[in-house]
Amino acid sequence: MxxxxxxxxxxxxxxxxxxxxxxxxxxxxxGFIATPITARRGLMARLHYLTRTSHARTAARKAGLTVTDRTLKAWLAGQRKPSKQNLHHIETAYRTVRRHNVARYLTSRLNxxxxxxxxxxxxxxxxxxxxxxxxxxxxxxxxxxxxxxxxxxxxxxxxxxxxxxxxxxxxxxxxxxxxxxxxxxxxxxxx
Known part of the structure; x- marks a missing residue:
């Protein structure tokens, strides 16, 4: 062996x-979002993905995105920008939630x-x-x-x-x- x-x-x-x-x-x-998180479009796409449903918000919190709802609303409205550390947390949470969401589909597709x-x-x-x-x-x-x-x-x-x-x-x-x-x-x- x-x-x-x-x-x-x-x-x-x-x-x-x-x-x-x-x-x-x-x-x-x-199929992750191709636009980088540093661009406004990439950030908004990730935030919408993580906040569109209560299930997505719960999964994002489990994945490490622990900001308040008020902060999320300010980011979505463009009133504030996330720090570099929060950008990292958003990207990590997005990838974690996306992987979890597509895992069952990919397993079925590959099997x-x-x-x-x-x-x-x-x-x-x-x-x-x-x-x-x-x-x-x-x-x-x-x-x-x-x-x-x-x-x-x-x-x-x-x-x-x-x-x-x-x-x-x-x-x-x-x-x-x-x-x-x-x-x-x-x-x-x-x-």
């Missing part, structure tokens, strides 16, 4: 952890009633590694049928759980060389 990589990049290999690439792809599928979704593993970049230290790692594809633990860990923003779910449940399906895909240049899938 392959072990985890201890000194990634020691010989010049470049890449990212597989679970980070999966999180990026899931973020892209979640596709048991048919799963094809995932492409693009190997790490070894162009800077000297020949004797290079691994033989090639492009691989795998049909992942059980996305529940991966999406749940992503929605909870729990990096360790996402790593365990991705590396321990999904990457293992690649066979005996699954340890070579702990680091990748990209993970691709679409649903």
């Amino acid at each position: 392959p072990e985890r990589t201890n000194e990634f990049g020691k010989y010049g290999a470049r890449g990212i952890k597989g679970h980070e690439a999966v999180a990026r792809q899931l973020d892209q599928l979640a 596709r009633e048991g048919r799963g979704t094809r995932v492409e593993f693009h190997p790490l970049n070894q162009s800077q590694v000297s020949r004797p230290h290079q691994r033989v790692v090639s492009f691989r594809a795998l049909n992942v049928r059980r996305w529940d633990p991966v999406v749940a860990a992503w929605a909870a923003d729990d990096e360790q759980a996402l790593d365990d779910a991705w590396f321990g449940d999904v990457t293992v399906e690649l066979g005996s060389e699954y340890g070579s895909y702990e680091y990748v240049s990209n993970i691709g899938f679409a649903a």
